[in-house]
Amino acid sequence: MTNNQPSGANNALKSISDYHFHAFNKDVLTVRTIYLIIRALLNRNNASPTGTQNKSTDFLEELLRIRNFLHIGFQENSIDVFNILLNDYKQKGYVLDTAIPLMFDVEYCFIEATSQGETNIHDRVISDLKNRFSLLKEESNNEDFGAIQNFLNTLNIDGDDVLSFADITTRSFENQLNDIKSLKTKYPTTIYPFFAVDPRRPNVVQMAKNAIESKNFFGIKIYAPNGYSPLDPTLLPLYDYCQQHSIPITAHHSLGGFASFANSLNIYGKIYRNGAIVDPQNPVQFEKLFSPGWIEDRANTLNHPKLWEQVLLLFPELRLNLAHFGIFSDANTIKDRYSWTDYVAGLMKTFPNLYTDLSCYTSTDDLKYINNHYLNDPIIGKKILYGSDFYLNMLFIDNFKQYLTNFTNILGPNFDKIVVNNQQFFAKQPAALKNI
The missing domain is CATH 3.20.20.140 (Metal-dependent hydrolases)
Incomplete structure (x- = not known):
């Protein structure tokens, strides 16, 4: 060797x-990360195009995978x-x-x-993502959002911190x-x-x-x-x-x-x-x-x-x-x-x-x-x-x-x-x- x-x-x-x-x-990752979190929530809370509801277990599996994804992507370099x-x-x-x-x-x-x-x-898309994220965050009884915040916490990442990285995509x-x-x-x-x-x-x-x-x-x-x-x-x-x-x-x-x-x-x-x-x-x-x-x-x-x-x-x-x-x-x-x-x-x-x-x-x-x-x-x-x-x-x-x-x-x-x-x-x- x-x-x-x-x-x-x-x-x-x-x-x-x-x-x-x-x-x-993380410089490249952020916009996709925000979208993934929102998609997970929307898929959980809304009916799918086929008229069926996603199962809670599927949602939790998706959360775990997003967490693994974030754990890798938020490395320093x-x-x-x-x-x-x-x-x-x-x-x-x-x-x-x-x-x-x-x-x-x-x-x-x-x-x-x-x-x-x-x-x-860029600013319009980020604003739209932030608004979607904030609306979901305001649903205080939404256990699913709580689960997302919990795994963000395990990475020492707050939801607002995730959003703050979005501007980096411009460079x-x-x-x-x-x-x-x-x-x-x-x-x-x-x-x-x-x-x-x-x-x-x-x-x-x-x-x-x-x-x-x-x-x-x-x-x-x-x-x-x-x-x-x-x-x-x-x-x-x-x-x-x-x-x-x-x-x-x-x-x-x-x-x-x-x-x-x-x-x-x-x-x-x-x-x-x-x-x-x-x-x-x-x-x-x-x-x-x-x-x-x-x-x-x-x-x-x-x-x-x-x-x-x-x-x-x-x-x-x-x-x-x-x-x-x-x-x-x-x-x-x-x-x-x-x-x-x-x-x-x-x-x-x-x-x-x-x-x-x-x-x-x-x-x-x-x-x-x-x-x-x-x-x-x-x-x-x-x-x-x-x-x-x-x-x-x-x-x-x-x-x-x-x-x-x-x-x-x-x-x-x-x-x-x-x-x-x-x-x-x-x-x-x-x-x-x-x-x-």
């Missing part, structure tokens, strides 16, 4: 790579967050030999299109860059970060190239539901650059996750609407923020696999990971749940460098389905990657030990195979990059 390997590594530990995790700390992940793997007998932290550009989630142009809705991108660089410096032979690119950020393509060529970053992260098309003209030169130099791109690709807070957006590049790829008529209108299906609406419009197919037709050798294998966790039927999955699987047979990953697969049923339908396919099975989506996966499962146990027990020998696949998708030092 080299001196640069994580402390605690020894010959009894089995090497593993995690090609999809997050180490962002990315090194502290990563050390938790290292220890969790160690407890299961693994040492991380390669880990890819993915950045997340939350700042542009607050840009909304209006008749007068574009405006920053989260710079904070992430500094934090990730520190993490890379601490673990130079283990950490290989991916740089978040939002085409609305000024000069972002050149920033990304500089980050790659400085050897601080080794890939690109795209998150289209945050408010842009993967076919945005600003992104096309970046795709060309990545194709030329075999730079890997990981793109969030499911109907869940996170999305823009804007109800209307100016979109440049094609979108998917009403079953077809079309040119947008700006401003594009979306389901109202926090209404049922608001995230799915943005994801379907801005991140549909048919949009990514158009990207690959332009750049057929692009090294691309459409993360999460297109899962739709809230679907009501098997056909709907895996509709994107099936489409991506077809694309993987056509484009040689298209991959997917099983990050945040906390459902044993999903793991069984993927194992039975795809992992033994001679082409697709070689292009499915392993990632944890730590620590976002902690919102959906009780602990990391259980997450990893599910993979090893359900996938069996196929688990080792998808970890090996990681090496095909990502080279620590792409040959073409040496000549840049």
